[in-house]
Amino acid sequence: MPTFVYMTRCDGCGQCVDICPSDIMHIDPVVRRAYNIEPNMCWECYSCVKACPHNAIDVRGYADFAPLGHSVRVKRDEEKGVIAWRIIFRNGEKDMNLLAPITTKPWGKHIPQLADAPAPSQEMRDGELLYNEPKYIRFDDGGLHTLEAAGLQLKVGVYE
Amino acid sequence: MGYKTVVEDGIDILVCGAGLGGTGAAFEARYWGKDKKIVIAEKANIDRSGAVAQGLYAINCYMGTRFGENNPEDHVRYARIDLMGMVREDLLFDMARHVDSTVHQFEEWGLPLMRNPKTGAYQREGRWQIMIHGESYKPIVAEAAKKSADMVFNRVCVTHLLMDESKENRVAGAVGFNVRTGNYHVFKSKTVVVAAGGASNIFKPRSVGEGAGRVWYAPWSSGSAYGLMIGAGAKMTQMENRIVLARFKDGYGPVGAYFLHLKTYTQNGMGEEYESKWFPALEKMVGKRYLDVEASHLSHRPIPTCLRNHAFINEVNAGRGPIHMVTMEAFQDPHLEEIGWHNFLGMTVGQAVLWAATDVDPKYENPELTTSEPYVMGSHATGCGAWCSGPEDLSPPEYFWGYNRMTTVEGLFGAGDAVGGTPHAFSSGSFTEGRLAAKAACKYIDDGKAEGIRVSDEQINRRKEEVYKPMEHYKLYRNEITAGSVNPNYINPRQGLDRLQKLMDEYCGGVTVSYMTNEKLLHIGLKKLKLLEEDLEKIAAENIHELLRAWELKHRHLTSEAVMHHTLFRKETRWPGYYYRGDAMKVDDENWHVLTVSRRDPKTGEYSMEKAPCYHLIEDKQETAEAA
Numbered sequence: 082m083p084t085f086v087y088m089t090r091c092d093g094c095g096q097c098v099d100i101c102p103s104d105i106m107h108i109d110p111v112v113r114r115a116y117n118i119e120p121n122m123c124w125e126c127y128s129c130v131k132a133c134p135h136n137a138i139d140v141r142g143y144a145d146f147a148p149l150g151h152s153v154r155v156k157r158d159e160e161k162g163v164i165a166w167r168i169i170f171r172n173g174e175k176d177m178n179l180l181a182p183i184t185t186k187p188w189g190k191h192i193p194q195l196a197d198a199p200a201p202s203q204e205m206r207d208g209e210l211l212y213n214e215p216k217y218i219r220f221d222d223g224g225l226h227t228l229e230a231a232g233l234q235l236k237v238g239v240y241e
Numbered sequence: 242m243g244y245k246t247v248v249e250d251g252i253d254i255l256v257c258g259a260g261l262g263g264t265g266a267a268f269e270a271r272y273w274g275k276d277k278k279i280v281i282a283e284k285a286n287i288d289r290s291g292a293v294a295q296g297l298y299a300i301n302c303y304m305g306t307r308f309g310e311n312n313p314e315d316h317v318r319y320a321r322i323d324l325m326g327m328v329r330e331d332l333l334f335d336m337a338r339h340v341d342s343t344v345h346q347f348e349e350w351g352l353p354l355m356r357n358p359k360t361g362a363y364q365r366e367g368r369w370q371i372m373i374h375g376e377s378y379k380p381i382v383a384e385a386a387k388k389s390a391d392m393v394f395n396r397v398c399v400t401h402l403l404m405d406e407s408k409e410n411r412v413a414g415a416v417g418f419n420v421r422t423g424n425y426h427v428f429k430s431k432t433v434v435v436a437a438g439g440a441s442n443i444f445k446p447r448s449v450g451e452g453a454g455r456v457w458y459a460p461w462s463s464g465s466a467y468g469l470m471i472g473a474g475a476k477m478t479q480m481e482n483r484i485v486l487a488r489f490k491d492g493y494g495p496v497g498a499y500f501l502h503l504k505t506y507t508q509n510g511m512g513e514e515y516e517s518k519w520f521p522a523l524e525k526m527v528g529k530r531y532l533d534v535e536a537s538h539l540s541h542r543p544i545p546t547c548l549r550n551h552a553f554i555n556e557v558n559a560g561r562g563p564i565h566m567v568t569m570e571a572f573q574d575p576h577l578e579e580i581g582w583h584n585f586l587g588m589t590v591g592q593a594v595l596w597a598a599t600d601v602d603p604k605y606e607n608p609e610l611t612t613s614e615p616y617v618m619g620s621h622a623t624g625c626g627a628w629c630s631g632p633e634d635l636s637p638p639e640y641f642w643g644y645n646r647m648t649t650v651e652g653l654f655g656a657g658d659a660v661g662g663t664p665h666a667f668s669s670g671s672f673t674e675g676r677l678a679a680k681a682a683c684k685y686i687d688d689g690k691a692e693g694i695r696v697s698d699e700q701i702n703r704r705k706e707e708v709y710k711p712m713e714h715y716k717l718y719r720n721e722i723t724a725g726s727v728n729p730n731y732i733n734p735r736q737g738l739d740r741l742q743k744l745m746d747e748y749c750g751g752v753t754v755s756y757m758t759n760e761k762l763l764h765i766g767l768k769k770l771k772l773l774e775e776d777l778e779k780i781a782a783e784n785i786h787e788l789l790r791a792w793e794l795k796h797r798h799l800t801s802e803a804v805m806h807h808t809l810f811r812k813e814t815r816w817p818g819y820y821y822r823g824d825a826m827k828v829d830d831e832n833w834h835v836l837t838v839s840r841r842d843p844k845t846g847e848y849s850m851e852k853a854p855c856y857h858l859i860e861d862k863q864e865t866a867e868a869a
Contacts, residue, residue, distance in 0.1 A: 102285040102294040103461045104420055121453040122460050125591035126295035142598040143452030146491045151597035164376050166586050168593055172600045181583055183377035186351030189384040195271035209632055211676050212272040217342035219307045226313045226338035227634055
């Protein structure tokens with residue numbers, strides 16, 4: 082459709098509506114459940130599928146080239162930091178389970194609060210360094226690259 | 242219209258669009274502007290917005306200087322040859338020298354980067370790409386932006402930039418509307434970082450009907466980066482440099498990891514290697530400088546992507562398709578097979594869906610490849626975007642007007658797709674450009690350059706009327722007909738998009754004409770674009786969602802017009818494989834070793850084109866020495 086919503090699983094919570102990057106998951110005002118209002122602007126990005134707390138959203142391949150009868154399901158677990166996929170082929174001959182990590186650290190905890198970081202000096206403001214540089218570029222004492230540091234010279238350009 | 246007007250005043254840095262570029266800008270702005278008010282306006286939800294919304298399995302721009310792998314100057318040489326010389330080397334070098342620090346921070350924030358167990362360095366996919374488990378790349382990065390910004394406005398589609406009325410050519414903020422509430426949002430800001438997306442869907446896609454959304458670049462990337470800046474009168478560069486991708490057929494699944502890491506290769510329908518046989522003739526078109534197969538082989542300097550496309554397109558046109566990716570060898574290794582599938586699941590799930598639906602198991606069958614419809618963007622392997630100032634320590638005078646990544650409109654900065662001449666930035670480079678732009682924006686404010694900005698209510702109200710006009714138009718004329726979508730007084734956004742795609746395809750070198758165009762076709766195309774522009778004044782939006790599509794279309798239209806003018810101006814075929822000027826089928830370095838710069842007069846809509854020098858700042862040491 083590409084995404085579609087199972088009537089009996091959806092409770093109209095709107096999490097898919099909140100996350101869809103293409104603004105196409107909406108709540109039907111009559112049945113008060115979510116549906117894809119514009120399948121031809123769906124990227125099959127699975128953002129809504131992953132966000133749905135009831136596994137109510139699924140994807141069927143695009144009608145202009147994908148036959149029916151396949152399945153690619155996903156379960157994203159933020160607590161455990163993993164994502165699990167199950168792919169079932171149309172002919173049933175291939176059934177794959179794949180698992181991948183999504184984060185190595187608790188969400189948000191290791192992202193620096195820049196408002197609390199010491200203020201940059203005037204020298205840094207006037208220079209080319211960004212936050213946490215130069216250390217974070219190389220994790221050694223090396224500084225930022227300049228043309229001179231790289232032993233390079235400005236070459237003359239070619240005009241018309 | 243009964244929509245509320247919500248005014249956010251006193252903003253220092255407004256970030257329009259929060260994909261990888263915008264999140265980088267918001268993050269860094271907090272460090273250099275602790276006392277500053279930082280606001281994000283994003284038309285989706287920043288947790289899943291931009292091209293990286295569904296994830297990414299590789300970071301495509303990482304030097305690895307820390308591991309002794311590459312230096313920034315190496316990257317400049319690489320991007321330069323890939324773009325047939327036409328890049329802003331100052332901007333490229335600047336991005337490359339900072340990008341490693343960005344990636345190292347991503348790892349610290351929890352993004353799982355794979356490591357090579359033997360060397361301890363990040364697992365390379367290719368010379369510039371490292372492999373990640375990137376399903377949650379965007380949510381992780383969005384956390385950083387959320388922690389830095391004062392306010393995040395999700396679901397606000399920015400339609401126009403506000404202009405200062407006390408000083409000409411200075412930005413003063415932006416306006417847009419909330420796609421949920423319909424409210425009109427006014428952001429009065431001292432500086433604006435445009436970090437919106439490049440353009441998908443301006444050329445007719447290969448997919449049809451329900452599948453129209455199956456394009457390579459996100460369908461929600463509506464060229465707003467260009468629409469906003471062109472509308473404000475910013476100069477643009479390299480807009481003719483649209484990109485065509487070789488990808489898995491129909492699903493448009495990525496091929497990078499397949500070629501580089503899994504060591505798969507292509508062959509024609511007869512099972513033959515075809516690429517190299519097109520190179521001798523092609524070398525006559527582009528010159529030995531850009532296609533020296535022997536030297537490239539010895540020095541590992543890659544053949545420019547567009548030239549490989551040229552071979553692909555010509556082989557198919559010669560009737561020897563389809564082109565296959567040979568996966569059957571690599572996929573016998575279970576580890577590589579798993580990587581092949583994860584590669585899709587991490588960033589293009591649609592390709593996995595397609596293979597499951599069509600019973601294509603790459604272990605036993607070599608899948609087909611195709612070339613995509615063209616796209617216009619500034620962060621992938623192409624360099625469309627605004628003409629921006631470079632950094633102080635690198636840029637020659639023509640490239641420098643005081644503030645890094647500032648466009649030719651004062652106080653207006655760019656990042657990611659918005660910046661022209663900086664291909665091969667990808668996700669990490671876009672985030673880095675956002676950081677650079679944010680630092681410069683803080684400096685601009687601290688230098689007192691944003692004093693005395695004035696925005697009249699007249700400007701705000703005029704824009705408001707303009708923003709909601711498609712809904713007014715619908716109300717006015719919908720009852721003239723019984724029902725349905727055919728109306729003599731208006732077109733709806735989908736009809737307008739179909740027309741735009743058809744004319745761009747046929748007149749500007751899309752897929753159905755084998756990427757071919759010429760001066761005559763381009764003139765007709767421009768005429769038709771003008772007529773479409775008139776009809777876009779009469780576009781009708783039935784509801785707020787359609788209003789969003791209407792404004793996306795208007796941004797796509799502005800982008801398309803720039804592409805058409807640039808393609809007409811550059812009288813040569815600089816990138817065979819991306820597009821061809823049938824009336825100028827050669828690379829012409831004598832006349833066209835220059836960057837193209839355009840400006841659309843916001844008042845008249847008239848275009849002016851000029852050439853700008855293409856400075857090569859980095860010595861071309863490579864190759865000859867190495868080849869010898």
